Amino acid sequence: MPDIKPDDTTLVKLAVDGDVDAFGDLYSIHLDAIFRYIYYRIGDVQDAEDLTEQVFLKAWEALPGYQQKGKPFTSWLYRIAHNIVIDHHRRRKKDVFSVDQLNSEEPEKDQKSALQTVIESEEAKVLETALSQLSDEQQQVIILRFVEGFSHKDIAQVLNKKEGACRMIQYRALTKLQNIIYLSDE
Amino acid sequence: MASSTNSIEKVLDRCILDVQSGKMSIEECLHAHMDIQSELEPLLRLAVALQEVPQITASDSFKAAAPARMQNLIISRPASPDQNQASEPIFKRISAAFLGLIEQGRLQTGVRRLPALAVFVLILLTAALLSNRAVTASANALPGEAFYSTKLTMERIQLSLSQTDLEDSYMHLEFASRRVHEASRLVDENRVEHIDLVLEDYVRQLFETMAILLESESLSGQERTELALKLVHDMARNEEQLQDLLTLVPESYKDNIKELLTLSQYEQRIVLEVLRSATWGSGSAPSVVAENVSAAQPTPPSQRATKTPVPDPTQTPANMTVVTQDITATKTIFPISRGTPVPWWWLDTSFLPTDIDWLSIWPTVVDQIPPEYLTELPSDLLQPPFDIPTGLQTWIPVPPEGTPNPPFPPFPPHP
Numbered sequence: 001m002p003d004i005k006p007d008d009t010t011l012v013k014l015a016v017d018g019d020v021d022a023f024g025d026l027y028s029i030h031l032d033a034i035f036r037y038i039y040y041r042i043g044d045v046q047d048a049e050d051l052t053e054q055v056f057l058k059a060w061e062a063l064p065g066y067q068q069k070g071k072p073f074t075s076w077l078y079r080i081a082h083n084i085v086i087d088h089h090r091r092r093k094k095d096v097f098s099v100d101q102l103n104s105e106e107p108e109k110d111q112k113s114a115l116q117t118v119i120e121s122e123e124a125k126v127l128e129t130a131l132s133q134l135s136d137e138q139q140q141v142i143i144l145r146f147v148e149g150f151s152h153k154d155i156a157q158v159l160n161k162k163e164g165a166c167r168m169i170q171y172r173a174l175t176k177l178q179n180i181i182y183l184s185d186e
Numbered sequence: 187m188a189s190s191t192n193s194i195e196k197v198l199d200r201c202i203l204d205v206q207s208g209k210m211s212i213e214e215c216l217h218a219h220m221d222i223q224s225e226l227e228p229l230l231r232l233a234v235a236l237q238e239v240p241q242i243t244a245s246d247s248f249k250a251a252a253p254a255r256m257q258n259l260i261i262s263r264p265a266s267p268d269q270n271q272a273s274e275p276i277f278k279r280i281s282a283a284f285l286g287l288i289e290q291g292r293l294q295t296g297v298r299r300l301p302a303l304a305v306f307v308l309i310l311l312t313a314a315l316l317s318n319r320a321v322t323a324s325a326n327a328l329p330g331e332a333f334y335s336t337k338l339t340m341e342r343i344q345l346s347l348s349q350t351d352l353e354d355s356y357m358h359l360e361f362a363s364r365r366v367h368e369a370s371r372l373v374d375e376n377r378v379e380h381i382d383l384v385l386e387d388y389v390r391q392l393f394e395t396m397a398i399l400l401e402s403e404s405l406s407g408q409e410r411t412e413l414a415l416k417l418v419h420d421m422a423r424n425e426e427q428l429q430d431l432l433t434l435v436p437e438s439y440k441d442n443i444k445e446l447l448t449l450s451q452y453e454q455r456i457v458l459e460v461l462r463s464a465t466w467g468s469g470s471a472p473s474v475v476a477e478n479v480s481a482a483q484p485t486p487p488s489q490r491a492t493k494t495p496v497p498d499p500t501q502t503p504a505n506m507t508v509v510t511q512d513i514t515a516t517k518t519i520f521p522i523s524r525g526t527p528v529p530w531w532w533l534d535t536s537f538l539p540t541d542i543d544w545l546s547i548w549p550t551v552v553d554q555i556p557p558e559y560l561t562e563l564p565s566d567l568l569q570p571p572f573d574i575p576t577g578l579q580t581w582i583p584v585p586p587e588g589t590p591n592p593p594f595p596p597f598p599p600h601p
Contacts, residue, residue: 020260024253031252035244049248053256060260062433082376083436090438127239137376146236152199160374171195174229181232 012073016063023063027056030074033148034081040143041085043128051088055081075157082140082158130180138173141166194222201226202233328368329380351402352409355395359420362391366424373434381431381439385446392421396453414457421450 008029014022034055039048058080059066066076131139140159144150152163152170159166201215212230216223243249327333341361348354365388372381398405399413425447432443 020257023260024257027253027256031249032241032243036242039242045245049244052244053252053259056256057259079434083378083434086378087436087438090436127236140376142236146233147239147241149237159376167195167199171198171229174198174232178228178232182228 008073012063012066015060016066023056023060026059026073030077031056034077036147037078037081037143038085040128040131040147041139042088043132047088051081051084054084058084072157075154078140078144078158086136130177133180134173134176137169138176141169142173142177145170194225197222198226198229198233201230205230205234206237328371328375328377329383330377351398351404352413355398355402355413356416358391358395358398359416362388362395363420363424365391366427369431370427373431378435378439381435382442385442388424389446389449392450392453396457399457418454418457421454425450 008026011022011026015026031052035048035052038051038055039045042048042051055077059077062080066073131142134142137159141155144155144158145152150158152166155166156163197219201210201219204210204215205212210218212234215230216227219226244252325337327337341357345354345357348357365384368384369381369388372378372384395417399410399417405413428443428447428450432440435443
């Protein structure tokens with residue numbers, strides 16, 4: 001469960017005091033979850049790995065600030081990840097031309113095949129493609145709720161929203177996702 | 187329809203939890219809610235399917251190398267992390283817009299009062315166009331929401347209806363604080379993509395207030411002093427909120443906020459210096475300010491020259507009184523703590539923040555200089571292209587270490 005584990009709290013305290021090993025443990029514990037969250041929002045394994053690293057780097061730098069705010073570590077980490085994903089999308093928007101150029105070139109095929117070996121299932125790719133058509137908030141709710149198994153209470157903390165609002169976002173996201181999948185099947 | 191939707195989202199969530207916990211099967215849930223079964227079924231099946239999506243993980247090679255790489259990154263982290271510049275700095279856009287407004291004469295305050303009939307017509311139009319409901323709904327609106335434009339329209343109407351520059355200035359301050367509050371809410375709601383919009387308007391509202399403070403002919407000395415106090419106080423308070431935002435926004439938004447903070451600090455210093463000089467208008471300053479002002483200036487304003495010449499670059503002007511107590515004397519009433527304020531016209535390198543693009547804000551700086559002094563400034567400092575650091579240091583000498591600050595020169599008397 002994503003709720004704060006007692007050892008998380010202890011590790012965070014040690015990390016705030018500059019204990020790199022404690023931070024390393026936090027990194028190991030949350031690495032896959034943060035990677036998945038980012039992957040499902042950007043759809044590229046290599047980029048997701050790079051951004052995951054950035055999330056933890058940012059977290060390390062901002063740890064003293066985290067303690068001041070007193071927010072649950074997991075929520076805080078997802079918030080950093082969310083910001084980094086937004087940055088990534090902004091950068092991508094600016095680089096549309098170069099991305100298009102890249103897509104028209106041959107090396108893309110190699111990248112695709114490498115990607116295929118990393119993604120364990122075609123379903124993950126299908127889900128990522130469908131998710132990319134949802135709004136930012138809807139993506140977050142679907143990933144946190146169904147991929148990561150968060151409760152609405154946990155999601156509410158990450159999104160700074162009320163539980164009822166998260167439930168409503170979930171309903172709308174599922175409806176939209178269902179339409180997307182239905183249309184793609186036709 | 188709304189209640190039905192509300193009901194479905196709750197039922198759906200209950201069913202998801204029940205299926206997840208094994209309490210019920212999908213079919214049992216659907217059977218229990220026959221009335222909405224057709225709508226519920228695809229969503230419930232999709233939700234269950236989503237939970238069965240494979241838990242992909244980062245590649246093994248990445249995970250194997252990750253701890254060591256992270257440790258190296260932490261140790262060798264550069265002091266200034268890479269910033270993704272997503273947009274042109276606020277300063278560039280705003281200062282250009284601001285100077286444009288000045289050229290058009292729009293910032294000359296006190297000249298656009300509406301006649302009574304026009305006000306009446308405006309009120310009628312407003313009532314017709316905006317229902318009470320819309321206006322109420324707009325109060326909490328944020329950029330990107332339907333009622334946000336209504337909110338801004340209401341602000342413009344409020345400004346049009348005000349009768350004095352003083353009212354205008356307090357409204358601008360209020361709107362500036364609203365923008366900062368909106369920025370905080372946008373961050374809270376993960377909608378940072380709109381934040382530039384509100385911060386730009388924040389700067390605009392500050393400029394409008396500054397323009398009234400420095401240019402309006404209708405303010406008494408007392409009113410001007412009180413406005414200056416309020417301006418500094420509000421800017422300092424907003425600054426705290428902006429500092430908080432800095433820790434929460436994505437990297438690509440941080441530069442704009444940092445520049446905004448620099449502008450805010452710069453404007454505060456100008457206002458504080460102006461306050462200290464106490465040379466404007468005939469009204470008297472509030473007692474707490476007057477005490478600080480008199481403590482900071484041994485020579486009473488009445489005995490000083492009404493117009494102080496631009497200092498000789500090679501020496502401390504002989505006709506200026508040396509101030510032995512600097513502006514920090516007022517910090518009990520102003521929450522200013524950063525840096526040592528010096529008069530803006532005696533810029534030395536210690537005053538210049540190192541992380542600011544002076545080229546981009548120079549038009550704003552020049553705008554704060556009284557016109558009389560502009561004529562005496564080297565012309566290459568007024569028009570781009572110019573080399574700010576070199577130009578400034580040539581024209582304005584860095585005073586020897588330990589030289590106390592001279593008093594701020596009085597603003598030229600209004601005609």
